[in-house]
Amino acid sequence: MRFTSEQRLDDGVLERAFTLGEVPGVLWTAGSAPAPLILLGHPGGLRGMYPRLAARARQCAAEGFAAATIELPWAGERPPSAAADQARADLRRALEAGEPVDDGTVDRLVLPLVEQAVPEWRALLDALLPLPEISGPVGYSGGVISIGVRLAVVEPRVRAAVLFAGSFVPRAVFDEARQVTVPLLVLLQWDDEGNDRRMALDLFDALGSAEKTLHANTGGHTGVPAFEGESVNRFFARHLRPDHRGGGR
Amino acid sequence: MRFTSEQRLDDGVLERAFTLGEVPGVLWTAGSAPAPLILLGHPGGLRGMYPRLAARARQCAAEGFAAATIELPWAGERPPSAAADQARADLRRALEAGEPVDDGTVDRLVLPLVEQAVPEWRALLDALLPLPEISGPVGYSGGVISIGVRLAVVEPRVRAAVLFAGSFVPRAVFDEARQVTVPLLVLLQWDDEGNDRRMALDLFDALGSAEKTLHANTGGHTGVPAFEGESVNRFFARHLRPDHRGGGR
Numbered sequence: 001m002r003f004t005s006e007q008r009l010d011d012g013v014l015e016r017a018f019t020l021g022e023v024p025g026v027l028w029t030a031g032s033a034p035a036p037l038i039l040l041g042h043p044g045g046l047r048g049m050y051p052r053l054a055a056r057a058r059q060c061a062a063e064g065f066a067a068a069t070i071e072l073p074w075a076g077e078r079p080p081s082a083a084a085d086q087a088r089a090d091l092r093r094a095l096e097a098g099e100p101v102d103d104g105t106v107d108r109l110v111l112p113l114v115e116q117a118v119p120e121w122r123a124l125l126d127a128l129l130p131l132p133e134i135s136g137p138v139g140y141s142g143g144v145i146s147i148g149v150r151l152a153v154v155e156p157r158v159r160a161a162v163l164f165a166g167s168f169v170p171r172a173v174f175d176e177a178r179q180v181t182v183p184l185l186v187l188l189q190w191d192d193e194g195n196d197r198r199m200a201l202d203l204f205d206a207l208g209s210a211e212k213t214l215h216a217n218t219g220g221h222t223g224v225p226a227f228e229g230e231s232v233n234r235f236f237a238r239h240l241r242p243d244h245r246g247g248g249r
Numbered sequence: 250m251r252f253t254s255e256q257r258l259d260d261g262v263l264e265r266a267f268t269l270g271e272v273p274g275v276l277w278t279a280g281s282a283p284a285p286l287i288l289l290g291h292p293g294g295l296r297g298m299y300p301r302l303a304a305r306a307r308q309c310a311a312e313g314f315a316a317a318t319i320e321l322p323w324a325g326e327r328p329p330s331a332a333a334d335q336a337r338a339d340l341r342r343a344l345e346a347g348e349p350v351d352d353g354t355v356d357r358l359v360l361p362l363v364e365q366a367v368p369e370w371r372a373l374l375d376a377l378l379p380l381p382e383i384s385g386p387v388g389y390s391g392g393v394i395s396i397g398v399r400l401a402v403v404e405p406r407v408r409a410a411v412l413f414a415g416s417f418v419p420r421a422v423f424d425e426a427r428q429v430t431v432p433l434l435v436l437l438q439w440d441d442e443g444n445d446r447r448m449a450l451d452l453f454d455a456l457g458s459a460e461k462t463l464h465a466n467t468g469g470h471t472g473v474p475a476f477e478g479e480s481v482n483r484f485f486a487r488h489l490r491p492d493h494r495g496g497g498r
Contacts, residue, residue: 190454190463201450204439204465209467211467211474212466213464213466214464215462216465217462218462225460227487230483234479
């Protein structure tokens with residue numbers, strides 16, 4: 001891991017850009033005491049997502065967590081993938097034509113992305129956890145839900161996850177979902193036109209965790225209400241801060 | 250309204266039993282400054298429900314709200330209804346036999362209850378709102394969802410409602426649900442065997458409010474996690490305390 005730049009934000013949070021191999025990312029920390037870490041997922045394209053990621057990171061910092069993210073495969077400044085671009089175009093065409101989305105299209109769009117991305121987020125943990133300002137435990141929040149599902153299954157250091165049900169999910173990922181055991185908060189935008197609501201509810205049902213909560217709100221894909229930020233904070237406080245008091249278990 | 254007894258709870262909350270006509274109820278207040286009022290719904294039987302109602306009322310008081318409840322028609326010490334008892338027995342028989350629940354059974358169980366109960370809860374507001382320790386606005390929380398739906402439609406003093414999706418809902422109530430406009434938080438227990446989950450999700454979809462949130466948790470009918478109490482508190486703080494700060498809107 002190579003830090004490439006840093007800036008101090010106006011609330012005192014230290015924001016550091018880095019590269020991990022060829023993967024660009026950002027780390028946000030507040031203070032020097034070891035803090036639990038929240039991995040911030042996103043749909044790809046760090047430049048465009050930066051304002052929302054920085055806002056989420058600052059909320060994490062205000063709650064005493066460090067936060068980090070990396071660019072997704074084939075997104076942003078990373079070399080593109082013609083196959084992924086084609087699959088995305090095919091998905092859009094089907095949605096715009098009001099046609100059902102083909103399982104094959106979903107597989108082509110999502111499975112290679114998960115295959116490539118999950119080891120990268122695990123490598124991120126390998127690089128960050130030794131830092132003095134980072135401690136376990138680790139939470140994962142948002143982004144492409146299939147990445148979050150597989151990461152929750154294979155990465156024991158991830159102890160809780162907030163999953164955003166806003167993308168199509170391959171059948172194979174449903175099977176993986178049954179293997180998830182960590183506590184989950186699933187966010188669903190009820191009127192998300194780029195999503196299959198029935199699929200999202202079925203995925204919630206399939207997730208194997210004994211403790212899982214679904215929060216569905218009215219509104220479209222990017223319309224997650226501001227008050228859900230508090231729900232996410234309290235969820236991570238319950239699960240990543242064993243000494244957390246308030247709200248019960 | 251005639252107060253019949255009072256006791257001071259150990260956290261300073263004043264608990265007063267009353268009768269409103271022939272309907273028994275309980276009022277909980279903390280302090281003398283006018284407080285917004287939360288109506289506490291329940292499935293019937295104040296004696297058995299008392300521990301849970303008192304616990305909810307004390308949470309309300311800790312957040313600066315008064316709380317009140319009344320017995321449901323034909324429940325507890327109120328004269329029973331043979332028709333309601335028969336409908337409930339028919340529902341149980343169908344559930345135990347694993348048979349689908351007949352629309353007619355649901356109508357017979359729920360519609361007369363809603364017809365009788367809603368005017369009683371409105372009369373409760375008429376009696377309580379003039380008291381110096383009670384102010385508007387008013388929230389409704391829990392109990393039989395069809396009562397909450399109709400009350401939210403017909404009673405303009407109810408400004409926000411937490412609805413517990415744990416009972417069968419007549420088709421007619423779905424139509425009423427589309428007329429609800431106040432902000433809503435709907436709680437659903439995902440593994441509630443005495444409930445129809447698909448019906449609960451359809452009801453959430455039918456509710457007309459622009460701002461509505463569904464929180465679904467694993468567990469059975471009485472297994473609402475303790476942390477949902479905080480969600481309810483924050484919801485009512487947002488909507489009944491216009492000066493509420495924190496959590497955003």
